[in-house]
Every structure is written in structure tokens, then in C-alpha cells.
Amino acid sequence: MRRNIFLVLLTLFILQSCNAQPKKINGVSFVASREAISQKNVMPVININANFAAVMPFGFIRDITHPEIAFNTQRQWLGETKNGAQQYAVELQKHGIKIMIKPQIWVSHGVYTGHIEMATEANWKVFEQSYSKFILEYAKLAEEVNADIFCIGTELEKFVANRPEYWNNLIVEIKKIYNGKFTYAANWDEFKRTPFWAQMDYIGIDAYFPVSETKTPTVAECMANWGTHKAVIKSTSETYKKPILFTEFGYRSVDFTGKEPWRSDRAMDSVNLEAQTNTSEALFKTFWMEDWFAGGFIWKWFHNHEKSGGENNSRFTPQNKPVEQLIKSHYEAYK
Structure with a gap:
């Protein structure tokens, strides 16, 4: 009798395990602010069933041909600096949220970083030295806080295309400092040409793919229009035998x-x-069940949840909008 009960329980356990959804990186892109964060700021992240947060310190350049990056300055907000990023990471980790350190560059007036390109060889050398100081500083931080993932750059297409030898050498230097997993955040129209995926643990994509021409697209329309994009994304994963990570995803x-x-x-x-x-629902239904897909980080999540987003807000954040409940539901299924 006991043996029969044991076999029934074992069968139920196996069936439940087979039906269980694979665990994903259910992330938020945690926006830097002027102030330190506390448990109050972390609880809304937990409440949507997120298990990861991208912490994003910033460096600044004057224009796309300027070769020097300013970072860790007195003029920056706390969350944009090393000390602030460390405080954010530690506070989030205290409550069970894993961390991706994702240093980013901001060009004055919001000019697209993918167009950063130096006019002379001398300026390229200066820019490379400056970027190395910037990114290695945060590789050290990633190691210090035991971050699960380190992102070595975000949407730097012309820099990557023009200076492949530099990037290969930089990756070697980063790996001397940081012992976790690596990615690079390629823009949606860049990732097919990124040359160093073999050296990464994840193929990182900022997933702003066009999926609809209509004012209020349906889920079915968007899923149909994901077809071609999805095929290329999957093929890239198969070529390099690396999982896909949406280093940013979301819609306004x-x-x-x-x-x-x-x-x-x-x-x-x-x-x-x-x-x-x-x-958003179409994106989740298209990717989250795929075994070659690792998950992603919603763009973007502000620390002061009660004051963020809302039903009159036209920006990216899902906070206090109907889509927040959708994210919570999908994250719960794959946590």
C-alpha cells in the first residue's frame, strides 16, 4: 500500500515538473535617481514577481565626436555614480533581487549612442582609453557586489564596428576582473552584426522591433509581425549556441x-x-516560453513607484498602468 502511494506521489511530482514553466530572468531596468533607495522602493519590484534588476550607472559625453567620458562626478545624481549603483545593488539583493550592472553612456541632448564615432585615429585612442576606465570601474563594482550579469556596453554600433580589436582586448581585460556572466546590449537592428557574441554568455538585444503600423494594434497582429524577427533572433541563438536576453524591452x-x-x-x-x-502581451507570448530565450528587463522602472507612471502617462514605464498587472502575471508564471 505504501509503495503504491509512493508511486502515485512520484508520478504526480514528475507530471508537475514536466508541466512547470522554465524559470526566466524577469527583470526591471531600475532607473537611477537623486537619492538612495530603501525597502520601500524595492517592494513594488518584488510585487510584480521580478527576480532581476538592471542597475544603470551613467557616463556622459558632450557630443558623438567628443572622445572623453565624464563619470562619477559631483554633478551626477547619486544613482548614476559608482557609490549609488553599489547602494542600489546591495539594497535590491537584500530582498532577493539579482543584479545586472549595465553602465551606459548619455550623449548631450539625447543623441543616439550608436552614432558615436571619432573623426581621427588620435581621438579614437583617447575615447578607447576613456571607455576602458569607465567600463572597468563598473566591472570592479560588479565583482564587488557579486552581480549575476555584467553588460559591457549598450547600443554602441559604430564604436563596435570601427574598433573590433579594441573590443576583443577589452573583453579579455574585463574577464580578469569580473567572474560572472557577460552580455552586450545591442540595439534591435544591430545585433545581427555584433562580432563578439561567442565571447558572451548571453546575446543581449534591446528589443525595440517594429511590430505594428496601427494606432491600437491587436495581440494577434503583433504576434504575426514578430514572425520574421523571431526567426532571425532564434537563428542567431543557434549559430552561437547562446541564449537570447532582452537587455531592454517595452512599449510606450x-x-x-x-x-x-x-x-x-x-x-x-x-x-x-x-x-x-x-x-507587451504579444512579446511575452512570442518569447517567454522558448527554451532558447533567457528573459529580459522591462524599460523602465522608477524608484518612487507611487508617483510613477499612471493612466495619464505616455512614457515607457508600466507603473500604475494596466500593463503592470500583465507583467506581474507573466513574471509569476516564469519565476
Whole structure:
């Protein structure tokens, strides 16, 4: 009798295990602010069933041809500096949230970082030295806080294309400092040409793929339009035998949000919460169940949850909008 009960329980356990969803990186891109964070700021992250946060310190350059990066300055917000990033990481980890350290560059006036390109060889050398100081400083931080993932750059297409030898050497130097997993955040139209995926643990993509031409796209429409993109993404994963990680993903709560999802200009201000929800649901249904897909980081999440987003907000954040419950539900299924 006992043996029969044991066999029944074992069978139920095996069936449950087979039906269980694979665990994913359910992340938020945790925006740097002026102030330190506390448990109060972490609880909303936990409440949406996130298990990862991208902590994003910043360096600044004057324009896309300027060769020196300013970082860890007195003029920066706390969360943009090394000390602030460390405080954020430690506080999040205290509550069971794993960390990706993702240093980023901001070009004055929000000019796209993928266009950073030096005019002379001398300036390239200066820029490389400056970028190495910047990124190695945060590789040390990633090691110090035992971050699970370190992102070696974000949307730097022309820099990567023009200086491949530099990047190969930089990766070697980073690996002398940091012992965790690596990725690079390639823009959605860049990742196919990124030359060093074999040296990464994840193929990182900022997933702003166009998926709809309509004002309020349906879930079915977006899923159909993901088809071609998905095939290329999967093929890249198979070529390098590396999982795909959406280092950023998300949609604004505006009309035509699926048409050019990368756009952040404030001229787009017609609030459309349904469009944001539908495009997000299509992305989850397209990718989260795939075994070659590691997960991703929603763009973007602010520390002061109670004051962020809301139903009159047209920006990317899902906070206090219908899409927040959608994210919570999908994250719960794969946590």
C-alpha cells in the first residue's frame, strides 16, 4: 500500500515538473535617481514577481565626436555614480533581487549612442582609453557586489564596428576582473552584426522591433509581425549556441506604439494604454516560453513607484498602468 502511494506521489511530482514553466530572468531596468533607495522602493519590484534588476550607472559625453567620458562626478545624481549603483545593488539583493550592472553612456541632448564615432585615429585612442576606465570601474563594482550579469556596453554600433580589436582586448581585460556572466546590449537592428557574441554568455538585444503600423494594434497582429524577427533572433541563438536576453524591452503607452518602439520624443503624447498592453502581451507570448530565450528587463522602472507612471502617462514605464498587472502575471508564471 505504501509503495503504491509512493508511486502515485512520484508520478504526480514528475507530471508537475514536466508541466512547470522554465524559470526566466524577469527583470526591471531600475532607473537611477537623486537619492538612495530603501525597502520601500524595492517592494513594488518584488510585487510584480521580478527576480532581476538592471542597475544603470551613467557616463556622459558632450557630443558623438567628443572622445572623453565624464563619470562619477559631483554633478551626477547619486544613482548614476559608482557609490549609488553599489547602494542600489546591495539594497535590491537584500530582498532577493539579482543584479545586472549595465553602465551606459548619455550623449548631450539625447543623441543616439550608436552614432558615436571619432573623426581621427588620435581621438579614437583617447575615447578607447576613456571607455576602458569607465567600463572597468563598473566591472570592479560588479565583482564587488557579486552581480549575476555584467553588460559591457549598450547600443554602441559604430564604436563596435570601427574598433573590433579594441573590443576583443577589452573583453579579455574585463574577464580578469569580473567572474560572472557577460552580455552586450545591442540595439534591435544591430545585433545581427555584433562580432563578439561567442565571447558572451548571453546575446543581449534591446528589443525595440517594429511590430505594428496601427494606432491600437491587436495581440494577434503583433504576434504575426514578430514572425520574421523571431526567426532571425532564434537563428542567431543557434549559430552561437547562446541564449537570447532582452537587455531592454517595452512599449510606450501611446498611439502607434508598435510602429517605432524606440522613439522617446515627447511630441508623442496621445495616451493609449490598450496599445501598450497589447504589444507587451504579444512579446511575452512570442518569447517567454522558448527554451532558447533567457528573459529580459522591462524599460523602465522608477524608484518612487507611487508617483510613477499612471493612466495619464505616455512614457515607457508600466507603473500604475494596466500593463503592470500583465507583467506581474507573466513574471509569476516564469519565476
